[in-house]
Amino acid sequence: MRTLGKVHKALWDARQAWGKPHMYVEYQCDQPFEDGYDNVTYLYEKARQQFLKTDCDAFVSIEDDIVIPSHALGALADVKKDVVMGVYCLRQKPNYRWNAFHRVRDDEGMSLTEHNPNTCITLCEQQNIYPVEGVGLGLTMIKRHVLEKLTFERRGAACNDWYFSTDCQNNGIQQYAHFGVLCGHIMIDGTRRVLWPDPRGYNLHREELF
Numbered sequence: 001m002r003t004l005g006k007v008h009k010a011l012w013d014a015r016q017a018w019g020k021p022h023m024y025v026e027y028q029c030d031q032p033f034e035d036g037y038d039n040v041t042y043l044y045e046k047a048r049q050q051f052l053k054t055d056c057d058a059f060v061s062i063e064d065d066i067v068i069p070s071h072a073l074g075a076l077a078d079v080k081k082d083v084v085m086g087v088y089c090l091r092q093k094p095n096y097r098w099n100a101f102h103r104v105r106d107d108e109g110m111s112l113t114e115h116n117p118n119t120c121i122t123l124c125e126q127q128n129i130y131p132v133e134g135v136g137l138g139l140t141m142i143k144r145h146v147l148e149k150l151t152f153e154r155r156g157a158a159c160n161d162w163y164f165s166t167d168c169q170n171n172g173i174q175q176y177a178h179f180g181v182l183c184g185h186i187m188i189d190g191t192r193r194v195l196w197p198d199p200r201g202y203n204l205h206r207e208e209l210f
Contacts, residue, residue, distance in 0.1 A: 006210060007186070010067050018073035023054060028064075041160040044137070044152035052147060059142045066138040067184030067194060067210075075181050076141040079129055082173050083146060086139035086181040089195040089205045091188070096195050096205045099136030100177035104165040106156065109135060112177075113204050120179070121199040127180030134165020134175055139183050146173055186210060 015024065027047060031039040044061070051059045058077070062068060066088060076084050089096040090111075097111035098120065112132065113120050123130050137160075150167050152160045168175050184194040198206040 007064065007067055010070070011062060013070040014068050014072045017070045018077070020073075020077070023056060025050065037154055037159045041152055041154040044160055048147050048152055052144075057144055059144070059147055061137045061140045061142070063138045065186040065188070067186065068139050069181060069183065072139060072181050072183070073141075075178055076139075079141075079176060079178060081129070081176045082143045083168060083175040084129065084141050085132075085136060085175070085177050086183045087177050087179055087197050088136070088138050088183040088185045089197055090136070091185060091195065095203050098197055098204070099138065100130065100132045100179075101135045101165070102133065104133040104135050104162065104169070106166060109133075109162070117204060120197075120204060123179035124182070124197070124199040127178075129176045129178050129180075132175050132177045133169055135162055137161040137164065138185065139181070184208070184210075 015022070025047065027043045030043060032042060033039050047061075048059065060073065060076070068086060072086055076086065085099065087098055087100050090099055095113070098113045100112045100120070101109050102112045102115035103110040146168070149171060150164065153163050154160050155163050165175065182197045184196050187193040187195065192210045193207050194210045196206050196208060198204060
């Protein structure tokens, strides 16, 4: 697991900064399927079912390759929306587009950094929230009533986050990206690099050694 060192410290700092009562559960080494996407979906659905057995108001997903800022949980909780996500770079070369997607359909999608990069720059400067069509559960806060209605599923070549985004759209559930919550995304190529959204960086990103 990559939730070690700086990742765990960032998560701890965010939990301490928020300071509200919460339940923390970490899933690891539970991989009953050969396909990685199937294992991820299995763990998300397992977490959803466990969450619904509690009396918690919201579910927060924090994936083990995401470095979150200390104000992340409080910032997302302050947004009174059904689904709100932090913003990070996807690991798709060459542009490392952001997970805040202007369009998500079953067979295609477009990041806001592709659709209108100037809008992304302005949103970051103002630390605004913005309606999106998904995609990505690296850091996402989901209200309870959403997960009472929707499950985490994989229905095609993509992972469950893609289908969660389309399911939200199909059920009239609005999703928002918080451009004041910029997160790091750890590369998995052994280089110990972290990608960060950066409105002033080349192709709207920067790289740091982890």
